[in-house]
Amino acid sequence: MRSIIIYFKEIAEGVWSLLKGMKVTGSYFLRPSTIVTQKYPDNRKDLVMFDRFKGEVIMPHNDKNEHKCTGCGICEINCPNGSIEVISKTIMTEDGKKKRVIDKHIYRLGMCTFCALCVKTCPSNALAFSQEFEHAVFSKATLIKVSNKPGSQLMKGVE
Amino acid sequence: MPFDIYDFTSLTQWIDTSLQNAMSPFWTVIVEMLIVGVLILLFYALIGLFLVYAERKVCAFMQNRLGPNRVGPFGMFQTIADLVKLLLVELIPIRKADKFLFNLAPFIVIIASFMAIAAIPFAKGLHAIDLNIGVLYVIAVSAMGVIGILLAGWSSNNKYSLIGAMRSGAQIVSYELSVGLSLITVVILAGSMQLSEIVMAQADGWFIFKGHIPAFIAFVIFLIASTAETNRGPFDLAEAESELTAGYHTEYSGIKFAFFFLAEYINMFIVASIAATVFLGGWMPFHIGHWDGFNHIMDFIPPFIWFIVKAFFIVFLMIWFKWTFPRLRIDQLLTLEWKYLLPINLVNVLIMSFIVLMGWHF
Numbered sequence: 092m093r094s095i096i097i098y099f100k101e102i103a104e105g106v107w108s109l110l111k112g113m114k115v116t117g118s119y120f121l122r123p124s125t126i127v128t129q130k131y132p133d134n135r136k137d138l139v140m141f142d143r144f145k146g147e148v149i150m151p152h153n154d155k156n157e158h159k160c161t162g163c164g165i166c167e168i169n170c171p172n173g174s175i176e177v178i179s180k181t182i183m184t185e186d187g188k189k190k191r192v193i194d195k196h197i198y199r200l201g202m203c204t205f206c207a208l209c210v211k212t213c214p215s216n217a218l219a220f221s222q223e224f225e226h227a228v229f230s231k232a233t234l235i236k237v238s239n240k241p242g243s244q245l246m247k248g249v250e
Numbered sequence: 251m252p253f254d255i256y257d258f259t260s261l262t263q264w265i266d267t268s269l270q271n272a273m274s275p276f277w278t279v280i281v282e283m284l285i286v287g288v289l290i291l292l293f294y295a296l297i298g299l300f301l302v303y304a305e306r307k308v309c310a311f312m313q314n315r316l317g318p319n320r321v322g323p324f325g326m327f328q329t330i331a332d333l334v335k336l337l338l339v340e341l342i343p344i345r346k347a348d349k350f351l352f353n354l355a356p357f358i359v360i361i362a363s364f365m366a367i368a369a370i371p372f373a374k375g376l377h378a379i380d381l382n383i384g385v386l387y388v389i390a391v392s393a394m395g396v397i398g399i400l401l402a403g404w405s406s407n408n409k410y411s412l413i414g415a416m417r418s419g420a421q422i423v424s425y426e427l428s429v430g431l432s433l434i435t436v437v438i439l440a441g442s443m444q445l446s447e448i449v450m451a452q453a454d455g456w457f458i459f460k461g462h463i464p465a466f467i468a469f470v471i472f473l474i475a476s477t478a479e480t481n482r483g484p485f486d487l488a489e490a491e492s493e494l495t496a497g498y499h500t501e502y503s504g505i506k507f508a509f510f511f512l513a514e515y516i517n518m519f520i521v522a523s524i525a526a527t528v529f530l531g532g533w534m535p536f537h538i539g540h541w542d543g544f545n546h547i548m549d550f551i552p553p554f555i556w557f558i559v560k561a562f563f564i565v566f567l568m569i570w571f572k573w574t575f576p577r578l579r580i581d582q583l584l585t586l587e588w589k590y591l592l593p594i595n596l597v598n599v600l601i602m603s604f605i606v607l608m609g610w611h612f
Contacts, residue, residue: 102590109574109575112574112575113570113571113574115574116312116313116570116573116574117312117570119311119312119313119314120308120311120312120570123311125314126311126314126315126316127314127315128314128315128316130316130319
């Protein structure tokens with residue numbers, strides 16, 4: 092008797108779970124607003140990537156062409172692939188002190204695995220990820236980029 | 251030329267008599283067979299193309315995707331483009347394959363579905379052959395396709411093909427029982443095996459409503475078993491792509507592969523139209539008791555439309571199953587049949603006979 096009850100209980104549970112699954116797919120079918128596919132080349136103008144998307148490593152500059160990179164080289168040491176190379180130079184400040192600043196922050200996009208170790212470990216939060224994803228180029232040399240803009244300076248107050 | 255969208259009998263009779271007047275009876279039969287053959291071929295190709303498109307679109311929407319949308323408006327010409335590509339693909343000869351059987355197998359599969367489609371009543375008078383044992387004929391013919399699948403697996407000289415074919419054989423042998431028994435439930439209710447009479451008996455109510463719960467159980471069992479019989483997911487063990495690459499049609503390419511592919515979709519349409527004919531009243535409009543106004547409005551819709559809508563509703567259900575449920579293991583497949591479907595079905599037939607005996611149905 093008990094086994095008969097179990098038999099019918101199993102059927103009922105099985106049918107119920109199948110109907111639950113069909114409810115999920117059926118509701119997706121009836122609501123086209125749930126579609127996540129992007130018609131990419133068509134909606135290129137208004138395509139917004141997610142904040143978490145790791146496009147490429149950039150160095151944000153403010154409107155006075157200042158960045159936060161002190162040239163400490165921690166990103167270069169932490170990078171597992173050697174994609175980053177910090178070339179620094181020494182300048183004289185106004186009050187006559189010698190100071191080390193970056194000359195070029197070289198970022199090799201072609202070697203980058205987007206592990207984000209550089210962005211996470213930067214002590215002055217000088218690096219960030221951009222949402223740019225159209226990286227296809229005709230020559231490899233184009234993938235070697237200089238992160239700091241020409242003529243940029245260290246932001247005041249960042250040491 | 252008498253053309254009535256509600257009754258094709260006069261049209262077919264007019265064609266028959268004008269052919270009889272023009273030529274001898276022998277040639278009349280030949281010409282009529284040719285006309286029917288060409289019409290069915292055309293219908294076959296159109297339905298095949300449409301079903302492939304419909305399945306891709308429906309499954310895409312169920313998975314939050316868009317599906318084909320590049321070729322033509324809403325990607326409507328995608329399947330035609332795919333067909334053209336398939337026709338141009340090279341036919342690869344397989345070394346050490348059994349050449350004769352290898353080439354024969356796709357034709358057996360496609361002929362089996364051709365023969366089944368002949369017995370389906372599409373509308374009043376639009377019926378290629380009205381056998382008095384229509385249900386039996388359809389079961390017998392649609393089960394023949396598995397011979398083609400077995401031959402394809404055997405002759406390919408490939409282990410994946412053979413395993414897929416064997417699984418398909420085991421599957422059909424077991425699920426054929428359920429299909430037959432669930433159809434017998436309806437045959438008991440209708441008192442006839444002739445498909446046209448089964449449809450006529452549903453003029454005052456479809457069998458799924460007339461037969462109370464047993465008819466509904468038979469309908470569900472028929473849906474499950476016929477999905478298994480057409481080798482579609484969640485019962486697609488015969489071509490489980492993650493385990494057996496493509497199962498029995500691994501070694502096929504080009505037009506021969508297209509035959510298998512098309513036959514799968516046509517078989518889906520055939521079982522859907524059998525389910526529509528037997529359970530949902532075929533081309534009969536939806537009638538409710540004595541609501542004469544409502545019934546007249548329903549009569550206004552042509553029978554052919556009724557049939558197609560019902561058949562595609564069942565097809566949609568089967569696509570819904572395929573893209574929702576995970577694939578069964580072979581032991582789960584056989585457990586489902588022998589432990590659940592078959593005993594329930596046998597009891598169901600008994601209950602149905604009792605209901606018919608006591609005259610409890612509507």
